Amino acid sequence: MQGIKVKLWYGLLGLGILIGLLTVYKVFTVGFVLYAKTDILVWTLPIASYIFFSLTSTGLAFVSSIPVVFGIKRYQPIEKRTAMLEIAVMLAGLTCLLLHLGSPWNAIYFIFSPNLESPLWWLAMLYGLYLTVLLISFWRTHIGESSRTLGVFVFLIAIATATTLGWLFGLPDARPVFNAQFLTMYLPLTGFSSALAAVLLFNMAYHRFSGEPMSEGQVNLYNDLANLFGIVVGATFIFFIWRSIIGGISSSGLEFAGFRHAMGTGWYHLALWVGLVIPLVLLAVPSIRRTNWGKVSASALFLIGMLAGRLEFVLGGLVMPTGPKAEGQPPFVSYWPSIWEVFVVVFALSVLLLVYTYGERNFKLGKVSGP
């Protein structure tokens, strides 16, 4: 029975990968016309998913650094699984990025023609470095030679990447809706909250599907994590509300009109109600928070809402056509992803789950690595 389930799981992931490969083929032969993009909505679901995955990965670096960098040893049992997740989630992010770029093969010019003024160049370099150090650090942990120096390095690069993304959105003065100063705090915070959700979700899933019972220590650790998750979701909620008040309700600037419009869309409400309010209620009630289903529900809903929130965030700065591109357009353009854009997310999730499953089966992720 167990063998059939495993085969079915790999079959599903294989199907996801096949759909992804078909998407790669179609996008790079037919063109990006397959996406629901226009000259106004130049960034859509693939880049929003990239932001979602990459920030979750850097957030996971913060979680895995708790025992390594801050020396809180009771978090050690989740360190290795979290590090594996960091890698898998980062690869999912890169998958989305690949399918966002029009000519990814020209990325060789990041090396031969670097522009040090560009936040995008720094972000690419930092993510390259992050993934390299992460892989080395994970391997060292796996062979029992865990390195605190490497752990600290991963933690620092994670901070740098998450905040550089704020710079990237802050560069366009014409789109103040992104509010860069705010983002340099908001993005790492939401990355951390997404990471806690992912850690809870994957650890619960591990116990559910492996059949391994939770020890008392593990139950206490997951309850600790759920408490921390509740606090961070609360902080995210406060940031989200203030962003809405400052950028959407109290502002009258023309440049914020796109965000005011985005606040009326389903993506915004999905992010607010499904992604923040319901998880917050679930986590606020101790008797729910301590249950496995409470943890799983809050984490899953938070992640769904966060993905919608990343999309709402990107679209908010783009939906209002301006200049010559506003000719013949409505005041705000609407967006619904095409099936090919949905396939990009399916592909990324399949990559994530396949890499993680491989790690879970081959690297003994529950093993405590440190002294």
Added chain:
Amino acid sequence: MPKYAMVIDLQRCVGCGACSIACRNENNVPDGIYWSSKITETSGTFPDVRFHYIPTLCNHCGNPPCVRGCPTKAMHKLENGITMHDPKKCIGCRYCMFNCPYEVIYFNWQQPHQFWRDSKPVIQGCTGSPSELLQKVNNNRGTPYHNPEREKTLPGNRPNGVVEKCTLCDHRIKEGELPYCVEACPADARIFGDLENPESKVRYLLGKFKPFRLKEGFGTEPNVYYIRSFNPANYESTKGGV
């Protein structure tokens, strides 16, 4: 080194769009992409109606956010002030489109000039297909009206997956010719020249008339200036009332 700029005289501009058509022909611009475009605005209630027509193109900013953001320097400045794009270095991230406050950069969402790849006859049993015509006219170079001169500094047709925008006809300037939109304007509403040259017409006009530039508040230092405005209407002298 010259520093090129363009002055657009809104009193002379009749809004005929010849600049945009000339630009398409000169630069082999595909459907859906507009190196040369316009902003139009109609306001008021009949009969008190106002219509504004502002021709637009890349502003070749002195402080261009598209260049600052481009990670591979595909978008770059030439010494003569032109903001140029190298499709060979472009990764197609569209960050330049994101950064440009003027919305004058376009992305090739698919292979350019799709219409001319169609092998279906326009009228079944009567005419040939666009692709047949293309082959007979110019050996499959994208369009029957392909301008090979464009290939001097840029691929004649920019590929799928990269951005493109106005280059101020840098290939013509190299040959001592004016940008083609300037050449084609029947009303002489576009005046091109070197801001560094005190004898140039652009310097003369910018001294004589108070210019404005689009979205100057962003500090991008656009090099496309607008002067005067066209309004033939008159009204009776009045002090208004309480």
